[in-house]
Amino acid sequence: MKNSSWDIFFKDKxxxxxxxxxSVIDIGGGLRIQKDKNNRYEKNREWMxxxxxxxxxxxxxxxxxxxPDIVGDIHNxxxxxxxxxxxxxxxxxxxxxxxIKAFKEMYRVLKPGGYCLVYVPFLYYYHAEKxxxxxxxxxxxxxxxxxxxxxSHYELNSVRGAIETWVKLSPLGRxxxxxxxxxxxxxxxxxxxxxxxxxxxxxxxx
Numbered sequence: 001m002k003n004s005s006w007d008i009f010f011k012d013k014x015x016x017x018x019x020x021x022x023s024v025i026d027i028g029g030g031l032r033i034q035k036d037k038n039n040r041y042e043k044n045r046e047w048m049x050x051x052x053x054x055x056x057x058x059x060x061x062x063x064x065x066x067x068p069d070i071v072g073d074i075h076n077x078x079x080x081x082x083x084x085x086x087x088x089x090x091x092x093x094x095x096x097x098x099x100i101k102a103f104k105e106m107y108r109v110l111k112p113g114g115y116c117l118v119y120v121p122f123l124y125y126y127h128a129e130k131x132x133x134x135x136x137x138x139x140x141x142x143x144x145x146x147x148x149x150x151x152s153h154y155e156l157n158s159v160r161g162a163i164e165t166w167v168k169l170s171p172l173g174r175x176x177x178x179x180x181x182x183x184x185x186x187x188x189x190x191x192x193x194x195x196x197x198x199x200x201x202x203x204x205x206x
Contacts (some may be wrong), residue, residue: 004183005192006201009157010119013203014088017115018051021085027074027106029059029066030090030119039066039132063132074102079109086110090119095133103147110206116151120144121199123165141195144202153205161186162194 014031017024032042033049037059060077061068072078074089074096087106093099106116120139128135141156148154160168164182172178186192 004160006157006159009155009203010117010201013115013117013155013201014048015051017086017088017117018048018055018057021055021115023056023084024058024086024088025070025079025084026057026059026088026090027061028090028092028095029061029068030088030092034059037067037069039129065132074105077105077109081108082111084109084111084114086115086117088117090117091121093118093120093139094124094135094137095128097134097136099137099139100147104150107150107206112206114206116202116204116206118202118204119159119199120202122197123169124198125169139200141200144200148202148204151204151206153203155203157201157203158195158197159200160198161192162196163189163191165196165198168198 029038031045031048032038032040033045033052035041058069060070060072060074062071062073064071070078074092075098087110089102089106093102096102110116120137122138122140124138126135141158144156145154161183163185164179167173167179167182183192186194
């Protein structure tokens with residue numbers, strides 16, 4: 001759904017980061033907007049490209065295979081304390097062995113007032129990539145609140161309601177009209193406020 005609440009939240013926070021900060025580290029390249037530095041590319045995110053002209057945007061990845069700007073491990077980020085203005089960490093934390101340590105590292109390297117945008121799944125299918133990353137974790141609202149405790153500001157936005165999440169996980173999930181119908185049912189039944197969601201977008205300020 002193009003105008004879904006989570007899509008609006010995501011776009012608003014991306015724009016905020018790319019206009020209010022002068023540099024950003026994209027851990028794992030989750031924005032997926034540079035074909036030559038990613039294992040995946042999402043054409044529907046090309047609207048972000050003009051924003052990159054005015055910011056020092058760098059991708060960090062644990063392997064050199066996809067030509068990141070920085071090869072590094074989220075468990076031990078290669079930056080000094082209080083040194084980074086902003087971080088994107090999108091669809092990464094389910095793939096790392098120790099997400100608690102990863103959260104602590106992001107907090108450590110961010111400057112006071114620094115921004116961090118995170119996406120994690122909750123009810124979502126297994127999606128490891130052999131030879132690149134495993135698929136270890138899923139995150140509830142409670143776990144994200146716990147992990148975010150050190151930060152001074154916390155905003156959480158759920159992705160999909162219970163019915164649309166069920167559709168997404170089913171064989172019907174590839175049919176966009178059926179998925180959109182599930183989102184409509186979530187709205188009229190109140191399931192859009194359910195805790196049974198696909199995942200969460202999380203915006204943090206140190």
